[in-house]
Amino acid sequence: MSSYYFTEEHELFRQGLRDFLAQEVIPHVDSWEEAGKIPKELWRKFGDMGYLGLNYPEAYGGIDADFFFSVVFLEEISRCFSGGFTITPSVQQYMASPYIFKHGSDFLKEKYLTRAISGELICSIAISEPGAGSDAANIQTRAERQGDHYLVNGAKTFITNGYYGDFLITVVKTNPEAGTSGVSLLVIDRESAGVSARKLKKLGWHASDTAELNFDDVKVPIENLIGEEGMGFYYLMGGLQLERLAGAISAVAGCEHALEYSLQYMSERHAFGRPINKFQVLRHRVAQMAAEIESTKALVYHCSRIHNDGGYAVKESSMAKLLATELANKVMTECLQFFGGYGYMEEYKIARMFRDSRIGTIGGGTSEIMREIIAKMVIDDKSYGNADVARPQASNGRSAKTEKAAPAKTTPPMTPMLDHLLPTITARAAKAKVLGSTLKFDFGGQQLVLDGSGESNVVHTQDSSADCTVDITLEDFNALIRGELNPMTAMMSGKMKINGDMGVAMKLQAILG
């Protein structure tokens, strides 16, 4: 399976990284676990090696590698016998800094992103609060605009890198009346006046610092706002994708590592005159786990490839996160059992693997949240658009009641620009089956033509005749693209009128997603 995803370059990179971790990390993890802290110099070394900028352009000091280098990175850092260690660079590179890269100003990129890539600064993403986690629309931390700064008040909790880290990408409410459209992202320096933190004691992940943070009249310059005010929720929805995928990659790698570690032990440990790996009941248990790990890995790589190609696989990534973290709990429980009494002792690493795994089905959205997302997509045929491509306009008006993880319907309805929709349509048309004919969306004045009469589907906006013409408003079309309007419903309710070859129209679903 690996041969479908990894090239020789990836494997060389893996080898180099593995050597680096064997030297710089593995010999020290026990003491870091004990101390509850990882020395900051380590991240400079990671930065020097380029490990914190795999996903970022060279302009910011990154490597600009394809996503499978990141897959290798996440897999290898998950094999260091310390989930607390693993999570720090994962958060840094895949869960926090992407928001600055994707939506931040040049100023923020200069000031924070380059220094996160170099390992000089450690960052965290502060979403959860004592009263709200995945329910991000209901967060309470308030940021009030006052001249050239925001005044932030509130509290965050369960924040990885939140105690020893340098800056926090903080989810705040800039407009408490606006629901999801009132959420924004602010970069807050950990040392700002008014920020206080308490280190939380945890079941596992001992090497990592997890904090409860308080913001008491914290002044944050307005240039520390990421992207647009009111867009925070959509940025999060786009970003959580990668966070979940990273979590799934890490969990599967952790399973593989635990199984290898257990197999080693089972070949050495004797009982009743033979190594315990000869007992059939244990062998079958291993076989079952090996099969589940292998198949979960196939799903995770599948999602990684979609991500690498710029796709947006909400359903698949949620499935991968759900299954991979559930599997990790199962694998750790069963593997610990193979060690008998030794499994309960700290002299073997399986005890730590066991407790470190337990957060997987909770962090980054619980298994229950994953199932909510999947159920909406599978049962209610809901689709989630990518905020990065077809983004709704921020609105200061009150938002309608919205689904938790979905782009909000904003009031008053916005008028999207056709230009903004083009990349999405073009991408979808390229992936869809060749139409075999031409299709025109007529927005009354503007139009979009899908010419599938040749070898591929070509998208353009010049007016021309077509085998089939669809009359629709740009607003409704945008809703179609974002999955908020079902094509069948649109047709039946008259929002979409079809003239000409109905056969072409039947293929709409493939393009509209």
Add this chain to the structure above:
Amino acid sequence: MIDVYAREPEPELFRESLRDFLAQEILPHIDAWETAGEIPRWVWRKFGEMGYFGLNFPEAYGGQDLDFWYQVIFIEELSRCNSAGFAAAMIAHPILALTHINASGSDFLKEKYLISGINGELFGALAITEPGAGSDVANLQTKAVKQGDYYQIDGSKTFITNGVLSDFIVTAVKTENQMGAGGISLIVVDRGTPGLSAQKLHKLGWHASDTGLIAFDEVRVPAEQLIGQAGMGFYYIMQRFALERLVMAISGVAAAEDALEYTLQYMAERQAFGRPINKFQVLRHRMAQLAAEISRAKVFNYTLAQAYNDGAYQVKECAMAKLLATQLSDKVMTECLQAFGGYGYMEDYKIARMFRDSRIGTIGGGSSEIMCEIIAKAVMG
């Protein structure tokens, strides 16, 4: 339910046409065949005419020589016909019986069986399992003793799909008594050969398919009916087992996916306590979990199908896929039937049949326990 990534469009066109064909020509008859316990011969002829038995076979014998994705689609669509017994019959002929003749048979055998097997004039069965040995192929007891130009076969085979009605039986026999695995050969036995008799077995599910107990009593078969070399049968069988398991994995997932879609449809319509039952969170989460597990199994199967198509050897992986897919299918059927409540237990809805048809998955083609043995050997030595 899950979009296959980066697939060519042509096979999907094939899927559409196959689906139309099945909807028109097959689905209306399924219930009758389930009751009758057999599939009429015209169906084989029709499949042959449509070219469905020759997807992966050379053009020289009337096949289409297409890539493996067409076979995947064939298996998937057959597995969505509300009768796994029907699917098993139609899959066993080309993928189990003909595959051996194509892969290792002489020109004579190919002329005789491959051509008429592909065009649907004849259909076959593969007979390995015996009353006393299944996956333990080295311990088969059916003997074939060479006497001049003939082999004389004595013994019995059981659980053989198409075992009663098929025209020919690719049979695993022991040609060298002492040699264990090295003494196994494959030989084609024609229906109607004196001394050959078959008895139809009653089964928990798979009602449309005929599963036979076959007895060989001094059955004389010409030596040219031997597939490949004498003593190589074990090797031929082992080589094809990986394919058989992948086929069962694909079929298991397709059936599970079909059942889930069927159930979601029902759940959208069925009301309880004033709302459709698909609004109850506990059912939603159960279905979400199943959907996720189906997607995982499907992506895994497709990864292996791609590798198979590229010529990779993957015994361990196919055993894993078969193990997981058939276990999952049982789980999905059990949970889906539950969503139908009392109706699930009635034959008015197809879920009852899906449930009983699924149960053979973890047994046939090597039980889950055999799969675990194979995987454990590969992983642990």
